[in-house]
Amino acid sequence: MAARKKRSKPASARPRLRGGKVDGKKGSPLSRDGRAGQALQVPLEQIRERIDSVDAQLHALINERARLAQQVGVSKHVEGHTVDFYRPEREAQVLRSALKRNQDEHGPLRDEEILRLFREIMSACLAQQNALKIGYLGPEGTFTQQAVLKYFGHSVRPLPLTSVQEVFHEVESGAADFGVVPIENSTEGTVNNTLDMFLTTPLKIIGEVELRIHQNLMGRMTMLGDVRRVCGHPQSLAQCRGWLHEHMPGVELVPVSSNAEGARRARDEEGTAAVAGLAAAEVYGLNLLVPEIEDHPDNTTRFLVIGRKAASPSESDKTTLLVSAAKTDAPGALYRLLEPLTEHGISMTRIESRPSRKKKWDYVFFIDLEGHCEREPLATALAELKGRASLFRIVGSYPKAIL
Numbered sequence: 001m002a003a004r005k006k007r008s009k010p011a012s013a014r015p016r017l018r019g020g021k022v023d024g025k026k027g028s029p030l031s032r033d034g035r036a037g038q039a040l041q042v043p044l045e046q047i048r049e050r051i052d053s054v055d056a057q058l059h060a061l062i063n064e065r066a067r068l069a070q071q072v073g074v075s076k077h078v079e080g081h082t083v084d085f086y087r088p089e090r091e092a093q094v095l096r097s098a099l100k101r102n103q104d105e106h107g108p109l110r111d112e113e114i115l116r117l118f119r120e121i122m123s124a125c126l127a128q129q130n131a132l133k134i135g136y137l138g139p140e141g142t143f144t145q146q147a148v149l150k151y152f153g154h155s156v157r158p159l160p161l162t163s164v165q166e167v168f169h170e171v172e173s174g175a176a177d178f179g180v181v182p183i184e185n186s187t188e189g190t191v192n193n194t195l196d197m198f199l200t201t202p203l204k205i206i207g208e209v210e211l212r213i214h215q216n217l218m219g220r221m222t223m224l225g226d227v228r229r230v231c232g233h234p235q236s237l238a239q240c241r242g243w244l245h246e247h248m249p250g251v252e253l254v255p256v257s258s259n260a261e262g263a264r265r266a267r268d269e270e271g272t273a274a275v276a277g278l279a280a281a282e283v284y285g286l287n288l289l290v291p292e293i294e295d296h297p298d299n300t301t302r303f304l305v306i307g308r309k310a311a312s313p314s315e316s317d318k319t320t321l322l323v324s325a326a327k328t329d330a331p332g333a334l335y336r337l338l339e340p341l342t343e344h345g346i347s348m349t350r351i352e353s354r355p356s357r358k359k360k361w362d363y364v365f366f367i368d369l370e371g372h373c374e375r376e377p378l379a380t381a382l383a384e385l386k387g388r389a390s391l392f393r394i395v396g397s398y399p400k401a402i403l
Contacts (some may be wrong), residue, residue: 034272064258070229082127092347118360119151133160133176134148134159137258138159138160141282143211145279146246151180153286182303186302187239190352192354195352199354202308204396206311209303215240216292219274220267230248230254231273233262240294249361266284273289311397314399319370319372319373319397322396328362337365338367346371353366
């Protein structure tokens with residue numbers, strides 16, 4: 001009996017691409033317009049030619065954007081400085097628009113990458129006049145330096161300084177255009193040195209940036225058994241307290257002014273290791289002994305951007321207040337102070353108390369609120385709160401951190 005001739009399946013019965021698979025096997029993903037496998041049919045040279053064409057178009061558009069940025073600078077002030085042209089609310093608007101486009105179009109690049117690309121384009125365009133000078137807690141290799149680059153991009157002049165106090169002083173004097181200082185960590189709480197500076201400074205908060213913090217153990221040695229002491233900023237040592245106690249019992253923990261200072265000591269001292277970010281290992285030529293030793297996987301530090309002029313409203317803002325009542329130890333004093341916020345439906349995201357330094361057991365309150373002080377309903381609520389306060393100061397209204 002002759003064997004039957006095998007029929008080919010009709011097109012409708014052939015395996016279809018679904019989610020990058022063919023009948024459960026790996027295959028080529030669908031293209032944007034839904035046509036499967038088309039990319040495999042295009043010769044590699046043609047794809048490269050298309051990439052070159054897109055690159056040329058991108059370059060032309062970037063040049064056009066840079067020329068428009070030049071016109072913005074000229075139209076604002078012929079004799080002005082770069083700091084006069086910088087608008088944090090405008091940059092926040094551009095970044096939020098880029099983020100929304102990427103999400104709406106389901107772009108192949110991660111949101112973080114899109115924001116980084118647009119940040120660098122804006123940074124380079126702004127630096128055509130003169131690069132912004134940004135003071136931060138140094139030396140080179142600190143997490144604060146990473147926060148500077150995340151917020152301002154790489155086309156700035158980072159100025160490493162020895163203390164948070166010096167960052168404030170350099171911005172106040174005009175030696176730095178802006179400053180970046182740590183304010184709180186998600187696990188270890190407030191950085192009091194920064195908070196206390198707002199009691200006396202005239203500077204304003206003009207922005208914030210959140211940085212995911214990975215703490216790493218590093219040193220010149222290659223074996224953990226050779227570590228006799230570990231240096232790090234007190235906040236960083238606290239963020240790794242559990243790991244250090246479990247894996248390095250008996251090793252001396254040495255608090256230093258910054259993680260970069262700890263990394264420098266690890267480079268120069270026999271038996272010294274440091275807790276710091278990866279950038280410090282690169283800067284100081286250290287071996288990465290153990291990566292990511294922080295106790296909590298969502299360890300994040302919030303930084304504030306400080307400047308001499310207040311920011312205008314943006315699409316999504318936050319306001320920080322410094323307030324106090326006449327008698328902070330009186331029953332219900334804080335409740336009466338904050339009552340207008342409840343009445344006008346204002347969300348309070350953070351409150352901290354600090355000694356006022358005027359008399360013993362007298363306190364001031366730092367409060368973070370949703371909204372911009374110039375917009376309703378917050379403007380009305382603040383006017384009522386001011387009438388109840390013995391001390392009232394708007395430390396800043398500024399765009400919320402974007403990712």
